[in-house]
Amino acid sequence: MGLSPQRTTERLAGLFDVHHQRLFRLALRLSADREEARDLVQEAFLRAARRPGAVPDGAEEAWLVRTLVNLCRDRYRRLGVRARAHESLRRNEETGHPEEAAVIRTTVRSALGRLAPRRRAVIVLHELDGLAVREVARLLGIGEVTVRWHLMAARRELARLLSETKEDRR
Amino acid sequence: MNDERLRQILRRGDPAGEGGGLTPDEARAMRRAVLTAVPERKRRLLPVFALAGAAATAALIAVLLLRPEPARAPIPPPRIATAPAPPAPPIAQVQVQPAPQTAQKEEERRPVHRRHPPHHRRPAAPAIHDALASLETADTERQVQFSAPGGTRIIWILKSGKDSR
Numbered sequence: 530m531g532l533s534p535q536r537t538t539e540r541l542a543g544l545f546d547v548h549h550q551r552l553f554r555l556a557l558r559l560s561a562d563r564e565e566a567r568d569l570v571q572e573a574f575l576r577a578a579r580r581p582g583a584v585p586d587g588a589e590e591a592w593l594v595r596t597l598v599n600l601c602r603d604r605y606r607r608l609g610v611r612a613r614a615h616e617s618l619r620r621n622e623e624t625g626h627p628e629e630a631a632v633i634r635t636t637v638r639s640a641l642g643r644l645a646p647r648r649r650a651v652i653v654l655h656e657l658d659g660l661a662v663r664e665v666a667r668l669l670g671i672g673e674v675t676v677r678w679h680l681m682a683a684r685r686e687l688a689r690l691l692s693e694t695k696e697d698r699r
Numbered sequence: 700m701n702d703e704r705l706r707q708i709l710r711r712g713d714p715a716g717e718g719g720g721l722t723p724d725e726a727r728a729m730r731r732a733v734l735t736a737v738p739e740r741k742r743r744l745l746p747v748f749a750l751a752g753a754a755a756t757a758a759l760i761a762v763l764l765l766r767p768e769p770a771r772a773p774i775p776p777p778r779i780a781t782a783p784a785p786p787a788p789p790i791a792q793v794q795v796q797p798a799p800q801t802a803q804k805e806e807e808r809r810p811v812h813r814r815h816p817p818h819h820r821r822p823a824a825p826a827i828h829d830a831l832a833s834l835e836t837a838d839t840e841r842q843v844q845f846s847a848p849g850g851t852r853i854i855w856i857l858k859s860g861k862d863s864r
């Protein structure tokens with residue numbers, strides 16, 4: 530895309546204003562903590578800033594979501610997010626929040642942290658964002674059959690993980 | 700655990716549930732960082748690319764201008780044999796002798812007991828034919844011989860008479 534720097538900046542500013550909150554919520558659901566989520570969102574927008582021509586007109590949201598999920602996958606591979614999720618869970622338990630909501634939140638975050646990033650993105654977008662299978666497929670750039678397959682596997686895996694956690698707490 | 704129960708648990712424990720969202724300060728700082736990334740990068744990299752391109756162009760022009768002209772092999776001229784024409788065949792030296800009248804008359808006088816009509820007579824041998832033809836114009840004859848690049852040899856026989864072969 531041959532936009533001038535001025536136009537590129539304006540376009541990027543528009544993208545940021547429209548999508549940053551939604552993207553941050555998604556990042557919170559895909560990452561281990563708030564700092565990581567903030568880093569992921571900023572990195573996604575920085576990629577758009579460095580290569581403005583790579584962001585397709587009319588499909589900016591899908592591009593940003595895919596970039597965010599890919600960043601999660603990179604981080605998942607590089608830093609061992611599973612270990613970080615367990616650490617986060619342990620830390621939260623140690624601080625001791627007796628409220629049930631906090632316990633559930635910690636449990637869910639821990640269980641989501643055990644899923645592979647793409648599977649986690651599929652279940653989060655479908656179950657928490659409430660998007661249809663077709664929309665999830667469009668945003669992630671994969672087939673609907675693949676989305677359904679990931680959903681089925683993620684539900685089975687989450688049910689097992691949450692049951693295990695409940696057993697451990699007793 | 701069925702799907703509905705799982706969905707309820709996920710929504711109750713949604714990581715983005717409690718105070719999800721960037722604070723205005725966080726959003727402002729992130730926005731600034733993102734928007735300043737575009738022009739900074741351009742300012743930093745554009746002169747580098749421009750300088751590199753100009754240097755490469757200058758080097759290319761210099762190489763093209765200063766390159767020594769490669770020695771070209773001279774084109775061989777067409778080979779034309781200048782050997783003198785070989786002497787005419789001995790038969791060509793024979794002077795044309797008018798046929799003796801006596802023989803002709805004798806033939807006319809011969810009875811008509813020919814076994815074959817004259818047009819059924821076998822054609823004369825090529826050597827004889829050539830000899831007769833050369834007898835007709837044997838006075839001046841020249842040959843020009845060419846040797847074509849492919850090795851074909853071309854011989855022109857030039858005669859001062861009516862025709863040439």
